[in-house]
């Protein structure tokens with residue numbers, strides 16, 4: 001090779017170095033496009049992200065109650081649904097990210113203040129449509145819940161002895177990086193490190209408890225796919241006990257000793273699980289149970305998957321409501337928050353049904369009591385359960401009461417045989433998935449072989465008391 005040719009080749013190569021990245025990128029490593037900032041829920045527009053689908057979260061979190069310091073490492077396994085140059089996870093800004101790796105390579109990231117809960121990740125290489133990828137995020141900060149449009153605390157809520165972790169509808173990003181849409185269901189392995197003497201409870205099976213120095217790590221694994229709002233990492237002083245229902249479902253309860261009133265109520269847990277298994281079909285998860293904390297400022301309970309969470313000792317109606325959600329809410333989940341009736345109306349109706357089963361008021365009597373409320377009593381009737389209007393309305397009394405009344409009225413209209421065929425058939429049709437109110441009403445019509453348009457209009461959508 002002559003010196004002249006070397007120079008020439010260098011010139012060509014450096015020119016190529018300038019030009020090539022683009023052309024080469026198109027040929028072998030596509031640029032891709034950024035995934036969207038939300039997932040299109042009009043009530044919570046920043047929730048969720050576009051361009052990928054998570055299959056598994058492996059979370060290791062550490063919480064120090066004394067300082068409220070929350071730190072964690074999240075391993076997220078996902079599949080790109082389009083070729084991505086960039087994508088977001090949802091994580092609140094009080095949790096500062098210190099490193100992000102994508103497929104083992106350091107990735108660039110930002111947490112723009114004005115985007116509130118977006119962790120914007122730019123991987124070294126575009127992520128190809130259809131391919132699996134792995135993200136590891138290290139983060140830490142002072143724990144802080146969010147306040148929902150209805151004024152309730154949501155997410156990682158510090159308590160006097162630990163934390164109450166309830167994330168419906170938008171709390172998950174207060175404790176882990178997540179594609180926070182109810183439509184992206186995933187399996188979970190959660191381990192929680194706390195000071196010795198405290199118990200940390202998540203979903204599914206207890207897979208380990210390891211003491212190291214002054215700390216203890218509790219590990220849990222959930223093998224069925226669930227929505228992000230149904231995952232918990234509640235910790236504090238708890239007495240743990242275990243058992244099996246008559247039909248063989250293992251259960252674990254964790255009860256704050258200050259809520260001893262829970263004991264006699266929890267005695268009914270196995271019977272409730274078995275009763276709903278009988279009327280609705282097999283229990284959807286491998287474990288059952290309950291977590292009863294002493295966290296009265298929260299003011300609500302949540303149907304965390306496999307193990308519902310209570311802010312105080314529940315009564316039987318509340319316990320059966322949350323257990324029924326394992327079928328209606330946790331197995332079959334809303335596609336959008338506007339569909340909340342599929343969760344709350346069904347769980348509340350189920351609690352009426354359990355009351356009837358144990359010799360109390362029938363669902364027909366409950367319905368008559370509901371209908372005795374005058375049309376002027378707007379809290380009972382508005383917003384209509386099929387269209388609660390905004391994030392503020394999703395947990396309104398009418399969604400629960402008029403929502404349960406809808407099913408009690410349907411039962412009367414079509415009779416028990418058809419009604420329970422609808423309730424049971426609905427589940428396998430959407431197992432571990434999501435559904436809309438429109439899909440349910442269409443399904444009910446098909447099973448009942450009759451036009452129910454007017455009925456559902458009156459009960460679910462009319463802007464006032466239905467004509468019963």
Ligand code: ARG
Nearest residue numbers: 148152168169300301302395
């Ligand atoms: N789904 C819960 C229940 O069983 C209610 C959650 C209320 N959450 C809230 N942020 N207001 O009824």
Ligand code: ZN
Nearest residue numbers: 325343344347
């Ligand atoms: Zn509920």
